Amino acid sequence: MTNILYKINKQYDQLTKSERKIADFILASPHEIINMSVQDLSETINTSTASIVRFSKKITEKGFQELKLSISRYLPEDTKQLNHFELADNESVATLKSNMLARVTDTMNCASVQINDHDIDAICKTIKHARTVFLFGYGASMIIVTDLFQKFSRIGINVRLLQETHLLMSTLASHDAHDCIIFVTNKGIHSEMLSMATIASNNHVNIITISSNDNNPLAKIADYTLIYGETDENELRMAATTSLFAQLFTVDILYYRYIALNYQNSLNLITQSKLALDEYHRYLTTIQSKH
Template sequence: MKNNILLTIQHSLSQLSKKEYVIADFILQHGKQVMTLSIHELAQQCDVSVATVVRFCRSIGLSGYPELKLALSAQTDADQQTIYEEIAPDDSFDMLKDKLTQRLTSTLSLTNDVLEEQSLLEAVQLIESTSQIIVFGLGASHIAAEDFFQKFSRIGKNVITHSDIHLITTLLSANPENKVLVLISNSGEKTQIEQLENIAKSLQIPVIAVTGNQDSELAKQATVTLLHSALEVSGKIRTAATASLIAQLYVVDMLYYYFLTSNYTKYSAPILRTHDATNLFLK
């Protein structure tokens, strides 16, 4: 399925230069108007050069301005009616369904674009070789951390997660040998996340980062970075971290399944045992 160009632009916001960001914001607010503007007129509206408009188009994966106008013209009426915003007071039931479907579909598609197999392979190697995995995420990211814990515990890996950063710090420091720290953060810029990464680095503990921001300190300093989409909400109300959480859960799933395919013979037996054991409670 082809990406919604408005959501693609949102996904790219954190990676754009200041002048490119101005262009992106104008397009998100005035998508229909842009379809009627020449490249020179758009540049004038945004107070940038024509060359900057061309760079912006390439930054979001397009060949140039003609392809941008074509992509905008392909959007449905619902797309143009601020479908890139999370909710609006007059949204109908069908509009809410369309918005959520568009957002989640684009989230997964864009995550596939940035998630690299080599990074998954390196993360799998770290997880396979370690004796303990410590996972931490703040806010909604803690849900993804819990999901990581549940999945990898099922195959017998020693995984610990907790929302208390002081406990996580203690676990890292008490016996730092043969551990891996997994940090999950959409922005990658939370102070607590950076502090944990610095502690792990000082103790020579490898860090696997799951983040939507490749330019964050978390991504730059991590041993391995697993990127996901980083859609930003343009509306006035952001009710929940829906898109980022879905992206994080998808990355955790991909890591888990990639780990299993790489070690299927070794870990198929634990999966069957845990399946049989949990089924006892259903009888």
């Protein structure tokens, strides 16, 4: 494995002016950067967070977190202070709020750079022309697909959320290229999800994945992969946090772009949805008052 500091030094002459500013800091103070957020580095060297994320992807093909991990591998053990846990024993509320805000800010900045505009538009087009849009997510990603189900339902998309895998597979068997399925997954490595994607592909159902990267088995099967970038979570995470923020940010961009491309019709449907809920609450109030 190539020493990442050597790689940065070797590519230095090919870097842009802003990238050289980032490289200069890393080469001069590698032990400092491994404990910094994107925002910290941005303020320290007076450059944009977007430039830092792009530089990180250029050097590591992933993101800022991977850059820090790559640097830490080549530092003496006594200079490393990377904490593989998300909090310390008896950590204060003030510190938790500050750290979480920094982590979420880094995550949003990274996702904003990683999300491809053309991929968003292509996926919106596929969703618009689909007879049925299926949604699926495991574990914490189930929160995201449930949110997306509620949003799509309000703008007239024929969307289905089936979490029982056998039922989903038997339902997909009667669908084809006129339909699509959206998998939300941070890593894209679940064997059961891969099996479902293979069945969908065999039936020519369009496959869309929303994931941290496109270098995973599920992304290789998919017709479209929407990438939000690697987050700072690792195998010792205590809960899905920044990955959930990244996924929610991504599906919100997808949802609002779909509305922007189908503006008047979407607004009409949202209005109808609101009127239906208001009418439901009126009937409910009437029934309750009679009792």
